Amino acid sequence: MNKRSESEQKLEQILQQALSGLPPRRAPGTLESRVATELARRALLPWWRASFAAWPVVARVAFILVCAVLGVATILGGISAYLGDRSFDEASAVLLSWAHPFLTVVSSAGGLVALLVRVIPPLWLYGILGVGAFLYVTLFGLGAAAYRTLYLQPSSAGDDL
Amino acid sequence: MRAYQDMVFSTAARLAGNDTQAEDIAQEVFIRAYEHFSDLRSSVTAGGWLKTVTTNLTLNYLSRYRKRWRLFSELRASQDSDEDGAELDWEVPDTILADLSAEQRSAIVDTALRQLPDHQRLPLVLYHFEDLSYQEIAEKLNVSLTKIKTDIRRARAALLPLLQNAGGARDTLDG
Numbered sequence: 001m002n003k004r005s006e007s008e009q010k011l012e013q014i015l016q017q018a019l020s021g022l023p024p025r026r027a028p029g030t031l032e033s034r035v036a037t038e039l040a041r042r043a044l045l046p047w048w049r050a051s052f053a054a055w056p057v058v059a060r061v062a063f064i065l066v067c068a069v070l071g072v073a074t075i076l077g078g079i080s081a082y083l084g085d086r087s088f089d090e091a092s093a094v095l096l097s098w099a100h101p102f103l104t105v106v107s108s109a110g111g112l113v114a115l116l117v118r119v120i121p122p123l124w125l126y127g128i129l130g131v132g133a134f135l136y137v138t139l140f141g142l143g144a145a146a147y148r149t150l151y152l153q154p155s156s157a158g159d160d161l
Numbered sequence: 162m163r164a165y166q167d168m169v170f171s172t173a174a175r176l177a178g179n180d181t182q183a184e185d186i187a188q189e190v191f192i193r194a195y196e197h198f199s200d201l202r203s204s205v206t207a208g209g210w211l212k213t214v215t216t217n218l219t220l221n222y223l224s225r226y227r228k229r230w231r232l233f234s235e236l237r238a239s240q241d242s243d244e245d246g247a248e249l250d251w252e253v254p255d256t257i258l259a260d261l262s263a264e265q266r267s268a269i270v271d272t273a274l275r276q277l278p279d280h281q282r283l284p285l286v287l288y289h290f291e292d293l294s295y296q297e298i299a300e301k302l303n304v305s306l307t308k309i310k311t312d313i314r315r316a317r318a319a320l321l322p323l324l325q326n327a328g329g330a331r332d333t334l335d336g
Binding site (some may be wrong): 007 | 256
């Protein structure tokens with residue numbers, strides 16, 4: 001064991017001796033009255049202004065049910081308004097017709113990427129990836145430097161928790 | 162409440178390093194205790210429950226507005242390893258504050274703790290006052306084990322001269 005780690009162990013021991021067994025600090029005399037006042041204030045609040053966990057069970061269940069019903073009604077209402085009096089088959093066709101252009105775009109984009117990968121020399125691709133990585137690291141470094149320069153003050157050097 | 166208020170306040174004050182914040186935290190702890198009164202009333206572990214809630218609330222309180230900066234702060238902590246805090250480069254005495262009463266030691270220690278930055282004071286207090294292991298502290302503070310060990314080592318090195326100076330000054334005043 002080197003001298004430095006011996007010193008650190010010794011420091012830990014003497015600090016443990018100095019810090020252990022210290023009496024607790026005395027709480028301010030106002031603490032008890034503050035708690036009582038806050039409890040009284042909260043007791044006067046109507047139940048619906050308390051946190052959701054403190055609501056009566058019936059109110060919580062009713063709230064969840066109402067939310068679920070409203071959500072489903074909104075979705076069904078939107079679909080119904082859109083479809084009007086069309087039959088189910090027509091409705092399905094309409095929905096699929098929405099998906100068709102999207103699938104076409106995805107398929108075309110995939111074909112384009114495959115074509116580019118075949119046409120562009122691999123060296124170029126590596127270069128593009130390298131430039132992208134360089135820009136990412138540069139921006140990250142600039143962000144870190146800006147944070148250290150603009151945000152961190154010497155007096156708050158330890159405020160990192 | 163009277164039986165535990167000093168313990169709760171003391172835990173919050175030593176962790177937060179700020180009496181006003183500690184009083185707010187202690188108030189919230191006792192309000193939560195009131196909400197769980199039926200469970201705690203006959204529990205033999207009420208003290209432990211209160212201490213755990215106090216510790217967690219204090220850590221939440223301190224970290225509420227700082228989480229977003231954790232990434233850069235960790236980056237800074239690793240970059241600034243040689244410039245952030247004191248290192249132990251002097252002789253360690255055999256005892257410290259040994260001639261003082263517990264109340265005098267307590268006052269000196271609390272004043273010295275307030276002078277440490279959060280990232281040193283928190284792990285130091287959790288280690289020496291709450292008897293948590295390095296691993297437990299790392300998990301509680303959600304930082305690496307290496308950083309916890311470094312921060313505690315530096316906190317001790319920074320605390321020692323503060324305690325020595327304060328102890329010496331107290332001796333001089335008393336003498």
